[in-house]
Amino acid sequence: MDPETSRPPMVDDYMPTFYVGHHEAGRALPISERTLRQGQDVGYDMLTSPITTPHFHSRVLSLLSNQLELYKSADSSSNELPPPILPPFNSADTPLGPGETVSQLVGYCSSWIDLGSPDPLISNISRQVLTMEVAFASFCGVTNIIIPGPRQYNSSTATADGLARYARAVQEALGVAGYVHVAIHIPMYPQKDSTAIPLLGDMKPFTRAEYISDDSDEDEELFDSWDAWNVIRSVCKYNSRLSVALAIPRQLPTEALQSRWYAEPLRLLSFNASTFLKNKGGHPVLGKGHQTLISRYMRLKHAPWLLLCDIGPIPDVEPYEPYPVADGFPSPSVTTDASGAPMPQVADLNSLIKRESQNSKSKAKDQTAHLIYLRYLQRNQPPRSVIERFGSGYQDYLQAPLQPLADNLESVTYEVFEKDPIKYDWYERAIALALTDWKALNKPTSSASGAVVLAVAGSGRGPLVTRALRASAKTGIPIEAWAVEKNPNAYVLLQRHNEEDWDNAVNVVKSDMRAWKGPLRRSGKTADSGSSEAQLPTYGKVDIIVSELLGSFADNELSPECLDGVQHVLAPEFGISIPSSYTAHLSPVLAPRLHADISHRAVNDADATDTPYVVMLHAIDFLATSVPDHPRIQQAWEFVHPLPAATLELAEARRQGGVSGGGGGSMAGGDGANEHNARYSRCKFVCLNRGMVHGIAGYFETVLYDGRRKSATGEQVGEIVELSTRPDTIDAKSKDMISWFPIYFPLKNPLHVPDDAEVEVSIWRQTDDRKVWYEWIVEAFIMTGPRKRLRVGISDVGSSRKQGCLM
Incomplete structure (x- = not known):
């Protein structure tokens, strides 16, 4: 049966679902059932809600002010006094309460606190606020909470200390709410906005002078926000309930940073008004780069939600008043991108949308224009590839390799x-x-x-x-x-x-x-x-x-x-083996999702971190950069068939105990009859950007048959038939092949790699004549001189001996 024709219906027509939310940073009024209905009526799937009110904000600031006055009026020993303890909430402090609608809300924690403040008083009070908000939201039934990210992201002394305090506060918040999913709202890269209006009632200006450091305003680098996120999730031990709410900027960063965030657990992608451009009709649109990024990120196994931030209030729709729903059928003027090039049009436009399009000025002020545009993108996502259709559900799903010799397959x-x-x-x-x-x-x-x-x-x-x-x-x-x-x-x-x-x-x-x-x-x-x-x-x-x-x-x-x-x-003399040869290839990768999954398994399975897994690698980032002599993916070793007769004769002699010279067997045990199939490789990779090595991705290429030969005239004739699973050569050699997923060799503890580093992977194929297994080590180096390197990290030795493939 042809697999193309036997595929279940609608699979080819699959389009990712966009769950779009609405967020107002200054939202002070409670989200009522009517507000929720209004949001649903115009096409929003969820709304954010502050967890506390301005009343609570005022109470905290008063408490902070009183404590600071106490420090000023008393002698220096008063600084040794413990910070104040916040009183519990009262009914005026929070708009939330248990109910049927709370499941449609995403809690947004207070942005006026400063968890990473160098002032211990401010950081302590901020931590109490966060813990109280998360605990109460969890009590009410809120299952998703967004926490504003740290204030600074660079690696200066003051900021590094602040990140540790911030991460510790998040870890504590996760502990008080055992079922809540927490997303850290963080930008793709640090950006200084000179036009930003200071937050009213922010706690940061209350920082005492003796705790203000001069190096807190150092220039921030492209990967600093990712670095900050890495600190947070490392302190929180890759908690499965901790994820990223990624703020998408107007100017996208390099492809390397986009790929890095792709590998992280993205819960939300947030867009504010400045992210969008205006087309000739005055409507908000996204540039080609943003459209490509959204299409790529929405292909993740767990597609992130989309959050529109501060793009205007939800339209105040009167009961039973008809209003155009953001269903993805905008007028032609809306679907023109920023360059003016017309995008594909959608037939059968809704009559209400047609009526709206008569007046472009009124549509420019349409309070759901951004939502309409996102719904349009949803309906016009590119179709999935053959591999994506086949692998749906298998992405990043860990499977133990087969034991075809020991087991009979089903x-x-x-x-x-x-x-x-x-x-x-x-x-x-x-x-x-x-x-x-x-x-x-x-x-x-x-x-x-x-x-x-x-x-x-x-x-x-x-x-x-x-x-x-x-x-x-x-x-x-x-x-x-x-x-x-x-x-x-x-x-x-x-x-x-x-x-x-x-x-x-x-x-x-x-x-x-x-x-x-x-x-x-x-x-x-x-x-x-x-x-x-x-x-x-x-x-x-x-x-x-x-x-x-x-x-x-x-x-x-x-x-x-x-x-x-x-x-x-x-x-x-003339015998042919198909395949005639095959090579193993590898590359170090950042794979936080896989690391978290394996760490969870390791609680009940001591060998989980020493098992090579077959997995459709999806949310990963290749750390290496291809440079001359050091490609991103490198060959480890090769096997060729048939073997020379002398090799097999030596193996048989060892098996019979008749090795000349009185050999006593291999170091791994056994008589060494299979030693010719042992292998070792050491590969060097160049990593320009910092990252974490969570494991090694493995691929292979094979020559099924090589019929190339020289003709009588000296010309090369004949063909070669090859297969490849390497992502950089599969399209050229065996496009759309789906038989083999890559292999993944995990590291027990992730290895940090600094900028401009070299990563070396050592890997062995071992055998004791009864089974075959692998061992692997990863090392990181930085150059300290023209010919001098400093080792800055080395992983534990991984060994699959206990799970070796039985011969």
């Missing part, structure tokens, strides 16, 4: 593999090229009939067998097909396919490929001259071995060991 597992629209087409191409070349080069075959003997080692449910038969039919070159499978359940299905689909053209064998002796031939000699016609069986050779034993890191499902074990049946 049919549904095979079925997932077989849905790949590319892999089997490429295998068929490779087989067809190999057959064509075999005939063109006039190679002798291993069958008496002259047919090319082809064996599918590890046939599963038979897709490669089908493709081999199809390649034979297309090229007109006959084959003698053998299907070898150890899974007794899949063996039953292979027999049925042979009867119903393959016209009994396939020899189906139930055997581990390593124990298979080869195609069965009958000898003309008798076992005993005096006996009956009983004949001794003999076994022939195979011309082409086809397998799909590759894992996410190429060799992690023991393809090398399996193909070593079956190589004895391959024709020694």
Whole structure:
């Protein structure tokens, strides 16, 4: 069945849902049921609400003033007095209360507090305010709360201390509300707004002179706001209820910083009026860069909500008064971007919207113009790619690698593999090229009939067998097909396919490929001259071995060991292995979501941080920058098939204990028979921007068949068929292939990388002749001189020995 036609309906038409909220920084009046209805009537999904009132604000400021006066009037020892304790709320202090509508509200904590203040009095009172607000909102049933971000983000001494205090206050707030999700409202990068009006009643101006530092006004750098967020979430131990409310600026930062925020747990994207541009009709629109950013961020597994901040009040709609709902069908003048280029138009415009479009001046003042525009973007999101459609729900979902030798796979597992629209087409191409070349080069075959003997080692449910038969039919070159499978359940299905689909053209064998002796031939000699016609069986050779034993890191499902074990049946001079080679590739990544998930698992599973996971990497950021000789993703090692006969002979000698020189086995244990499949690699990566290494992303590339050769005239002829899972080469080699997700090697503790650093990854493929496992270390260095480096960090050694793949 064609996977494209069998896909459930509406999947291709999927568009991300935009949940849009409304926020007013100066909102003082309670959110009534009528206000909520008004917001819903015009198209908002949620509203923010202050948790406390100006009455409470005044009480706190009075308490602060009284305490400061006490310090002034008393002697210096009064500074040792404990700070005041805020009294509990009274009914005038908060607009919130339990009820049915509270679930539609997002609590917004007071922005006039200063959690990171260098003045211990102000920071203490601010912390009390935050804790009281979060606790009461949780009591009322509010499930989402936004906390304004820290005041400064740079790494000066004063600010660094303030970030620690801020982070500690957030950690405490998370502890008093066990079910509330907290989002830190933080800009993509620090921006100084000279036109900003000081917040009325802000606590910061009350900071005492002795606590004001001269270095608090240092210039802030592009990654400083991310750095501040990293401090906060690290102190809070990657709490799953802590996320980011990211303020999107009018001028977007570099692609590197956009990618960094993409990897973080984004709960909200906030936009204020200054983020938008005006088109020729005077309507708010977003530039192409912002549209691309929204489309990208809304592809996250958990798409962030959108929050419109201070773009005007909610229209005061009278009961039963018709009002144009922001449904994504704006007038043509609204859907022109800032450059004046018309954007795609939507047919069947709502009649009310048409009426509104008659007067562009009135629409320019439309209080829902920003919302209408966001709804328009929602309806015009680009379609998902093949990989996005297939991987929906799998993004950042951790899975333990398969144990195909130790376990018999279920049919549904095979079925997932077989849905790949590319892999089997490429295998068929490779087989067809190999057959064509075999005939063109006039190679002798291993069958008496002259047919090319082809064996599918590890046939599963038979897709490669089908493709081999199809390649034979297309090229007109006959084959003698053998299907070898150890899974007794899949063996039953292979027999049925042979009867119903393959016209009994396939020899189906139930055997581990390593124990298979080869195609069965009958000898003309008798076992005993005096006996009956009983004949001794003999076994022939195979011309082409086809397998799909590759894992996410190429060799992690023991393809090398399996193909070593079956190589004895391959024709020694002309035999072909498909695949003929494969390489493992890696890169250090920032992956906070995966780290949080694995840390949570580690509470009950001591080996969670030492397990390499198969995962569709999604919300990650590549830390390395591609520079000459040091690309972002680098090759670790390679395996080639078939192996030289001498290598296999040495392995067999070790297995039999007959190693010349009296060898005593490998360091990892065992006799060293599989030592030729051990590997080691050390890769250096250049990281221009600071970050955290949470783990190593692993990919692979494989050459299924390389038919390139020199012609008689010296020209290169022939083709090469390759597969790749590397994000930078997959489109060129095997676009839309979905069979393999990447592998992820986690670090137990994240490794901090400073700006302009070098990261070195050491990784080993180890074996003790019974199983195969990996070990890995990550180190960070900075240059302190022309040829001198300083190691600034090193990870714990990761080792998957306990979870090694059994041979």
